[in-house]
Amino acid sequence: MASSHGAPPVFNNKVIAWIDHRLPIFSYIDKEYNTFPTPRNFNYFWNFGAIATVMLVLMIATGVVLATNYTPNADLAFSSVERIMRDVPSGWLLRYLHMNGASFFFIAVYIHIFRGLYYGSYKAPRELLWMLGVVILLLMMATAFMGYVLPWGQMSFWGATVITNLFSAIPVVGDSIVTWLWGGFAIDNPTLNRFFALHYLLPFIIVAVVALHVVALHVHGSNNPLGIDTKGPQDTVPFHPYYTMKDGFGVICFLIVYCAFVFFMPNALGDVANYIPANPLVTPTEIVPEWYFLPFYAILRAVPDKLGGVLCMFGAIAVLFVLPWLDTSRVRSCTFRPVYKWFVLFLVVDVFALGVCGAHPPEGWYVPIGRLATVYYFFHFLILLPVLGKLERPLPLPSSIAEAVLLKKAA
Amino acid sequence: MVASGALGAVGVIAVAWPFINNLNPAADTLALSSTEVNVKAIAVGQAITVKWRGKPVFIRHRTPDEIKEAEAVPMAELPDPQTDDSRVTDTAKKVRREWLIVVGVCTHLGCVPLGTKSGDPRGEFGGWFCPCHGSQYDTSGRIRKGPAPKNLAVPDYLFSSDTLVKIG
Numbered sequence: 001m002a003s004s005h006g007a008p009p010v011f012n013n014k015v016i017a018w019i020d021h022r023l024p025i026f027s028y029i030d031k032e033y034n035t036f037p038t039p040r041n042f043n044y045f046w047n048f049g050a051i052a053t054v055m056l057v058l059m060i061a062t063g064v065v066l067a068t069n070y071t072p073n074a075d076l077a078f079s080s081v082e083r084i085m086r087d088v089p090s091g092w093l094l095r096y097l098h099m100n101g102a103s104f105f106f107i108a109v110y111i112h113i114f115r116g117l118y119y120g121s122y123k124a125p126r127e128l129l130w131m132l133g134v135v136i137l138l139l140m141m142a143t144a145f146m147g148y149v150l151p152w153g154q155m156s157f158w159g160a161t162v163i164t165n166l167f168s169a170i171p172v173v174g175d176s177i178v179t180w181l182w183g184g185f186a187i188d189n190p191t192l193n194r195f196f197a198l199h200y201l202l203p204f205i206i207v208a209v210v211a212l213h214v215v216a217l218h219v220h221g222s223n224n225p226l227g228i229d230t231k232g233p234q235d236t237v238p239f240h241p242y243y244t245m246k247d248g249f250g251v252i253c254f255l256i257v258y259c260a261f262v263f264f265m266p267n268a269l270g271d272v273a274n275y276i277p278a279n280p281l282v283t284p285t286e287i288v289p290e291w292y293f294l295p296f297y298a299i300l301r302a303v304p305d306k307l308g309g310v311l312c313m314f315g316a317i318a319v320l321f322v323l324p325w326l327d328t329s330r331v332r333s334c335t336f337r338p339v340y341k342w343f344v345l346f347l348v349v350d351v352f353a354l355g356v357c358g359a360h361p362p363e364g365w366y367v368p369i370g371r372l373a374t375v376y377y378f379f380h381f382l383i384l385l386p387v388l389g390k391l392e393r394p395l396p397l398p399s400s401i402a403e404a405v406l407l408k409k410a411a
Numbered sequence: 412m413v414a415s416g417a418l419g420a421v422g423v424i425a426v427a428w429p430f431i432n433n434l435n436p437a438a439d440t441l442a443l444s445s446t447e448v449n450v451k452a453i454a455v456g457q458a459i460t461v462k463w464r465g466k467p468v469f470i471r472h473r474t475p476d477e478i479k480e481a482e483a484v485p486m487a488e489l490p491d492p493q494t495d496d497s498r499v500t501d502t503a504k505k506v507r508r509e510w511l512i513v514v515g516v517c518t519h520l521g522c523v524p525l526g527t528k529s530g531d532p533r534g535e536f537g538g539w540f541c542p543c544h545g546s547q548y549d550t551s552g553r554i555r556k557g558p559a560p561k562n563l564a565v566p567d568y569l570f571s572s573d574t575l576v577k578i579g
Contacts, residue, residue, distance in 0.1 A: 162521060162522065165519070179435065180431070180435065183434060184436045184465060185464035186465035186466045188465045190436070194434070281462060282523065283542065285542055287543050306519055306558055306560050361542075
């Protein structure tokens with residue numbers, strides 16, 4: 001096969017040419033993943049989309065295999081997971097890969113989101129691309145939550161109780177929604193059954209939304225660390241081999257850290273209480289969600305009102321949907337935003353502070369810190385972003401990516 | 412155009428309903444809806460937990476002091492005002508002030524409040540304390556402090572004798 005920049009590929013293999021003439025999948029792959037013009041100045045933050053994709057595939061692969069040995073029944077679920085751990089060949093490995101895979105999927109996606117925030121990847125013309133990403137985040141949260149219920153341990157049961165009860169705060173229809181989630185009077189066997197069905201379904205919906213995310217990405221191409229548009233071939237390199245190699249390297253580094261957890265500390269990110277079978281009559285002394293939900297859990301608890309807390313928690317994600325319109329600055333990359341740069345880094349500190357508050361019982365200093373951190377979170381998006389965009393004087397932008405890259409090389 | 416669109420919408424809703432209705436509790440789940448408890452062994456000041464519809468129910472044999480305390484609270488102080496008498500009346504309208512029967516599920520987010528077992532923290536109001544988010548209930552199971560919006564629910568129950576109660 002021969003192919004050059006922009007020209008349609010010529011396939012030397014007759015079978016491939018025959019297929020491609022009727023169903024142009026090879027032309028598509030060539031256009032989108034081989035010759036696809038990609039900004040030449042990516043840093044390693046641009047690896048995390050590929051890393052998240054690898055984690056998604058890995059979660060589906062391990063999940064499908066685990067499902068062949070798992071029993072979604074309230075009396076049998078816990079012991080079926082223990083059987084996977086002790087009796088099923090390689091079961092322990094697949095389960096630890098899946099369990100830690102969820103955490104590392106979230107790590108990849110959170111870094112990917114930070115990349116978008118810092119380099120302004122959500123700004124025109126990539127608003128829909130960003131919003132599809134937020135949809136993926138929501139679907140991931142729902143999937144992770146339901147997956148965590150399946151082992152039917154104490155934290156599964158009580159986490160599910162607390163989270164499903166969130167919906168009862170909705171006026172009028174709240175109680176019906178909770179009954180529909182439960183399929184009974186409390187979290188019980190019908191709940192476990194439907195959560196299993198949905199936990200198996202949602203990842204495939206995520207795959208579909210990821211496909212849309214990539215389609216939207218490939219309309220205007222990737223953003224880049226300078227946040228300026230590509231202006232011609234001098235600003236880009238073909239996706240293959242440049243970024244297939246760079247992504248491959250990033251994926252391998254990420255998987256090394258992931259494997260260190262899987263093999264040497266597989267339970268470090270989990271909660272020991274989930275190795276106790278679910279007991280509907282005893283609440284654990286402390287209900288703590290998985291680490292990736294802690295900042296949102298802290299926001300929920302920061303508000304001393306049930307409906308208010310629930311609205312703020314969902315609002316923390318909802319605000320991301322309208323982010324492209326909240327940011328009034330025309331400059332994408334924080335590299336050229338001398339003031340906002342520090343605020344976006346402070347937002348990261350703020351989210352970590354929320355995470356710490358979410359991990360501890362709401363007592364002592366954790367209460368005021370959690371509240372302040374919640375206030376800052378919303379202040380950042382709703383007030384600071386719109387106002388600062390008008391006030392801040394950005395640094396001069398380079399005239400092109402090529403110019404900036406070559407200047408840097410010369411210096 | 413409008414008419415066929417409207418008819419189409421009706422059709423969509425008619426087809427959607429079985430899918431939504433399917434999420435409701437099944438007949439066998441609904442059938443497990445009552446529990447009978449013998450309360451003879453519960454001494455004054457003691458409380459037990461029984462399971463009803465998959466949820467804990469607290470049965471507390473209240474002391475005269477606890478009853479007095481519950482009755483003395485002014486309604487204005489309660490986030491969810493209910494008299495003590497209205498919470499200790501069975502379905503035959505008989506008031507049994509010594510027996511408080513409530514669903515042991517915090518009305519905030521569904522944790523089981525502490526205070527039933529001896530030695531449990533019972534909060535500032537002598538009833539129950541929810542460890543999850545700090546809600547506090549009084550000796551009538553009414554919410555007094557913390558994020559929970561409502562009192563602990565009182566299930567339907569009926570004393571068939573002085574020692575036998577049917578919940579549900």
